[in-house]
Amino acid sequence: MSESATVALAADNPAENDDTARDIPFYRPVANECELFEKAHRLKLPLLLKGPTGCGKTRFVAHMAARLGLPLFTVACHDDLTAADLTGRYLLKGGETVWTDGPLTRAVRTGGICYLDEVVEARKDVTVVLHPLTDDRRILPLERTGETLHAPDDFMLVVSYNPGYQNILKNLKPSTRQRFIAISFDYPPPEVETEVVARETGLEESRAALLVRLARRLRGLKDYDLEEGASTRLVIYCGNLIAAGMPMQEAIEAALIEPLTDDEDVKEGLREAIAAIID
Numbered sequence: 001m002s003e004s005a006t007v008a009l010a011a012d013n014p015a016e017n018d019d020t021a022r023d024i025p026f027y028r029p030v031a032n033e034c035e036l037f038e039k040a041h042r043l044k045l046p047l048l049l050k051g052p053t054g055c056g057k058t059r060f061v062a063h064m065a066a067r068l069g070l071p072l073f074t075v076a077c078h079d080d081l082t083a084a085d086l087t088g089r090y091l092l093k094g095g096e097t098v099w100t101d102g103p104l105t106r107a108v109r110t111g112g113i114c115y116l117d118e119v120v121e122a123r124k125d126v127t128v129v130l131h132p133l134t135d136d137r138r139i140l141p142l143e144r145t146g147e148t149l150h151a152p153d154d155f156m157l158v159v160s161y162n163p164g165y166q167n168i169l170k171n172l173k174p175s176t177r178q179r180f181i182a183i184s185f186d187y188p189p190p191e192v193e194t195e196v197v198a199r200e201t202g203l204e205e206s207r208a209a210l211l212v213r214l215a216r217r218l219r220g221l222k223d224y225d226l227e228e229g230a231s232t233r234l235v236i237y238c239g240n241l242i243a244a245g246m247p248m249q250e251a252i253e254a255a256l257i258e259p260l261t262d263d264e265d266v267k268e269g270l271r272e273a274i275a276a277i278i279d
């Protein structure tokens with residue numbers, strides 16, 4: 001399990017605004033998502049973020065956690081992740097078995113945000129521990145220790161998933177999803193994405209704008225069976241390569257073409273679409 005418990009106050013980015021002064025990871029709002037998050041936190045409502053990979057969900061949560069001054073417990077869910085990975089287990093330590101809290105339990109004990117990334121990937125038994133936490137009981141029963149933890153006011157559960165990856169087997173059941181208020185994310189609109197790319201890569205605005213145009217062109221190609229379009233994350237990688245001195249064509253190939261497909265014909269089609277914009 002990849003898990004990081006961070007007190008989310010790490011400076012992410014040099015910049016001259018208020019957020020940097022308080023070491024808040026840069027996040028450029030697209031709509032009312034920041035207010036919605038704050039309200040959800042205040043009203044103790046769990047939050048579901050939907051959207052494609054690399055569009056800003058994780059950054060948004062890191063930003064909001066820092067803004068609210070809350071510790072952030074992030075769990076990247078995968079198909080082997082069980083309820084015990086979240087709640088905790090008895091571990092052998094120096095010949096003794098000692099109960100060790102998992103990230104969800106730590107967030108419930110101390111207060112803070114528990115963020116379950118790609119929650120549909122997790123095993124089914126995970127929903128069993130989420131249910132009592134996501135209704136007005138807000139409790140976490142720990143069968144193994146006999147405890148029932150009551151979530152403090154500061155505790156908030158945030159989960160994300162990517163509707164694009166869904167199949168019949170992996171979907172959130174209505175009984176689970178209707179416990180969350182939800183926000184749809186997508187790649188930011190061009191002005192915002194340009195600002196984000198310029199900011200994250202240090203590239204000047206006009207070059208960032210060009211990369212965003214290319215990405216949007218690739219996203220718009222419906223003829224190819226791409227599972228997902230070029231993410232904001234990839235546009236930033238591309239910009240980083242260029243900012244580090246790589247020729248633009250090579251950076252595009254490595255960051256915007258190769259990651260999207262293994263099919264040579266499709267790659268060729270993507271290159272042509274891009275060439276039409278650059279030339």
Ligand SMILES: Nc1ncnc2c1ncn2[C@@H]1O[C@H](COP(=O)(O)OP(=O)(O)O)[C@@H](O)[C@H]1O
Nearest residue numbers: 026027028053054055056057058059196232233
């Ligand atoms: N609105 C935004 N404000 C600031 N950065 C953004 C925004 N949207 C995307 N990003 C950038 O895109 C990158 C990928 O976003 P991330 O949050 O990791 O995606 P997701 O969790 O949706 O897969 C982030 O590291 C960040 O640099």
Ligand SMILES: [Mg+2]
Nearest residue numbers: 054057058117
């Ligand atoms: Mg993420």
